[in-house]
Amino acid sequence: MCPHAVLPCARSSGRTASPAARRPACRPVGAAFEQEWAADLEDSRRTFSLGGLYAVLQDWQGRIAHAPAVDALAASGYDDSDAVDMAELRGRRQRR
Template identity: 45%
Template sequence: MPEPTTHGQSQPRLLPRPLAWRQAGTGCGHPSEPPQPDHTPATPYAPAPGAPAELLARLRADRRAGQWVPAFERDWAKALDDARHTFSLTPLHEVVRTWQLRVAAAPDADAYLDSGRDESGSVDLDDVLDGRP
């Protein structure tokens, strides 16, 4: 229903737009706004600034330090070289994340191996991963 204005003219009453129109990817609902994506892009993993040093300390304290520390340092050196060439920290973040997951999974792997299961027919993980961490 039109509402009177101070000049005696009528203006149509503005009704709120339907909610479905707002959810259709048009921002907050204003027609002049460009459409917004209907999903949020995944934020790449970025470890805390001290995470590599903390991770290396954990690796050095682990019973597998003799194998893990040189492997981590080799992966880190390669990722650092890649980062220099690409100007991206992503290779370094991936190394930290991979090794954090490896360290976190170690107790479960130990428990499985200590359970006495027969592993004679299994495949070596290095063969499956083809040398990748």
């Protein structure tokens, strides 16, 4: 499984014509999950809430489940420059 398919990167800000050209060098998936988990674990200790940890698990389950489809889309050369960030959509839904 390609880690680029399931891992957003801070360096992926610019849009270019080719999805493959946009794909940055990313940190390994395990390290990214551990970083997010550790941050939310500390937050849950302060707030006595497991909501953040649940959100991390749900987000990563979605990323891993959709990785093959994302890899196939990236390999097809489909222009996704007008795509919407799913994290932004989830944030909108949770604020309602």
